[in-house]
Amino acid sequence: MIKPIDMKQVAIVVTQHYKLLSIAAIMEVFEAVNRLYQERGEEPPFLLRLVGQIACNPTTAEFHGYKVDPISESGKSDLVMVPSFNSHDIRQSLALNSQLLPWLREQYKDGAELACFCTGAFLMAATGLLDGRLATTHVDAGASFSQHFPQVKLRLDKTVTADHRLYTSGGATSTFHLLLHLINRHCGREVAVKIAKIFAIDMDRHHQSYFGSFEPVHNHTDELVATAQQKIETNYQEAGTIEELIRDIPSSRRNIVRRFKQVTGVTPIEYLQNIRVEAAKRLLEQTSQQMSEVVFNAGYNDAKAFRKVFRKAVGMTPSEYRLKFQVR
Known part of the structure; x- marks a missing residue:
């Protein structure tokens, strides 16, 4: 039996530089939930509204036939949805959406649940509400997120996080898993299962680590760090320890580690492990190659240690990864 609920006021935020797929997914899924209730002759559980910074960009006053209300006139919401947006220049994207920050904080203070999808977590984190709390985002945006918001407990392995009425999801398709989580919370498992079947969503995917790839940061001006990076990337197969790689760099280990992590x-140790794991993934x-060859060519002599590092970084064993992703 479909669980009846009082109608929830849902505000879907049309951010600057939004990702169309993200907003479309949110609207499609919640409209489908409303239809399930209407087909049974019941009131739809969600009243959907689009809100945005109209003053910043008049073209957002309408979104694919939907009226977009300015946040100044949006009123109180029960659930606020922040879609993914362009994160290539995160400082610019956050600046363009800065008017949303006090509004999001006010909505949360008034009791709203806040749900952010993929890189939308950057905007939620910029409010300060995520400090000391769990969050996830797109796996390839993790390094940038950690640099900008070190106080957030980032869990890139997670598909969805929930912490004190604050929800985040991982990369693109993880949007659907957070939507299912919210539907299950408000409408019950029966409706969540029906929606999962309608949209062909695998309800049991709780991790996303294996979708990520390590992208070394090179667009900086710290020559000491650049030298350390070059040594690691060139000699990761031969070196036994990170000390062997950085011992010729004219600086103390403490200074190198501090500047390296800042940039x-x-x-450096995590960087070396990431480089080796990426090499192993390419080989797999x-x-x-036999697994022993993969281990050796990725820079490891101990197969057990390799499997432990690989599983922690990727979320599955090397054999499981090969079975899932090998180009045949």
Whole structure:
């Protein structure tokens, strides 16, 4: 039996530089939930409204036939949805959406649940509401997120996080998993299962680590860090420890580690592990090398240690990764 609920006021935020797929997914899923109730002769559980910074961009006054209300006239919401937006220049994107920050804080203070999808987590984090709380985002945006918001407990392995009425989701398709989570919370599992079947969503995917790839940061001007990066990326197969790689750099280990993490978002040891894991992933995807060869060519001598590092970074064993992603 479909669980009856009081109608919830849902505000879908039309951000500057929004990703169309993200907004479309939110609207499609919640409209489908409303239809399920209407087909049973019941009141729809969600009243959907689009809101945005109209003053900043008059063209957002209408969105694919839907009226977009200015946030100044939006009133109180029960649930606020922040879609993914362009994160190539995160400072610019946050600046363009800065008027939303006090509004989001006010909505939360008034009791609203806030749900952010993919890179929309950057906007939620900019409000300060996520400080000390769990969050996730697109796996490839993790380094940038950590640099901008070090106080947030980022869990890139998670598809969805929920912490004190604050919800986040991982990359693109993880949007659907957060939507299912919210539907299950408000409408019950029966409706969530029906929606999962309508949109062909795998309800049991709780991790996203294996979709990510490590992208080294090179667009900086710190020559000491650049030298350390070059040594790691060139010699990751031969070196036994990070100390062997950085010992010729004219600086103390403490200074190198401090500057390295400040620039890249990770320590030199983590950087080396990421480089090796990416090398192993390429070998597993593109070759038929025996596992012992993959371990050695990725820079490891201990197969057990390799599997432990790989599983922690990727969320599955090397054999499972090969089975899932090998180019045949």
